[in-house]
Amino acid sequence: MKEDDYNFWMEYALEEAKKSLAKNEVPVGAVIILNKEIIGRGHNQPINRQDPSSHAEIEAIRNASQNLGNYRLTGSTLYVTLEPCAMCYGAIIHARISRLVFGAYDLKTGVCGSSIKLYEQECFNHSPGITGGVLEESCSLLLKDFFKERRN
Numbered sequence: 670m671k672e673d674d675y676n677f678w679m680e681y682a683l684e685e686a687k688k689s690l691a692k693n694e695v696p697v698g699a700v701i702i703l704n705k706e707i708i709g710r711g712h713n714q715p716i717n718r719q720d721p722s723s724h725a726e727i728e729a730i731r732n733a734s735q736n737l738g739n740y741r742l743t744g745s746t747l748y749v750t751l752e753p754c755a756m757c758y759g760a761i762i763h764a765r766i767s768r769l770v771f772g773a774y775d776l777k778t779g780v781c782g783s784s785i786k787l788y789e790q791e792c793f794n795h796s797p798g799i800t801g802g803v804l805e806e807s808c809s810l811l812l813k814d815f816f817k818e819r820r821n
Contacts, residue, residue, distance in 0.1 A: 675748075675770050675803045678702055681710075682748040682772070683804065685725060686811055689713040696811045699729035699749040701742060701766070708745065709733025725749055726757035730764050741765045750808040752779030752801060758787050761797055768798040772808025 678700060685698025689712040701709035711728025715721050726749050734740045746768040747761060752775040761769055771781065780787040781799050788796055 675800065678746070678748045679750070679770065679772055679804045679808070681707060682725075682750050683807060683811070685710055685712040685729075686750045686808070689725070690811070690815060692717050696815050697725040697749065697751045699725040699747060701729050701733040701745050701747050703733075703737075703742070703745040708736050708742075722756065724754070724757050725751075726753055727760055730760050730766075734764070743767065746770060747797075748803075750804075751775055751812065752781050752783055754778045755780050755785075755787065762793050762795045765795055766797050768800070770800045770803050772802070772804050773812060774801060774805070 681700045682698045685700060686696040689698060690696040692714060694713045694716055697713040699711045700707050709729040709732040711725045711732055713725050715723040726747060729747065733742055742764045745766050747766045748770045750772040752771045752773065753761065758780045774783045776783045778784060781801060788799060
């Protein structure tokens with residue numbers, strides 16, 4: 670896939686992140702693409718849903734699985750504005766998502782190269798291709814502005 674394609678789909682993930690922002694949640698958004706169509710969308714909402722697993726990736730996976738009537742999302746690509754945490758990476762593996770594309774790196778909890786490289790572990794029976802740093806500046810700025818506003 671070309672970089673332009675990654676940027677194109679990441680813009681949709683950024684739209685989802687803005688939905689979190691409108692709910693005063695950490696602005697992270699995700700979309701899942703299969704055959705050049707969005708099959709799942711999600712944004713962070715653990716506070717509003719009172720559910721610690723309600724991360725953008727999990728919500729997008731749930732939505733895509735319901736839309737397809739299948740918990741396996743083989744051949745799909747997940748676009749998310751922030752590098753996934755361990756929980757979300759586990760869900761990505763179990764859903765058999767083929768490619769993960771993320772925007773901002775998460776130095777504290779990101780498991781795709783920032784704090785740890787979970788994809789290097791040999792205990793998993795599936796490993797998605799990973800591309801990081803797509804529209805990194807836009808994704809990072811949304812998060813930085815959110816946390817700056819909360820500190821004020």
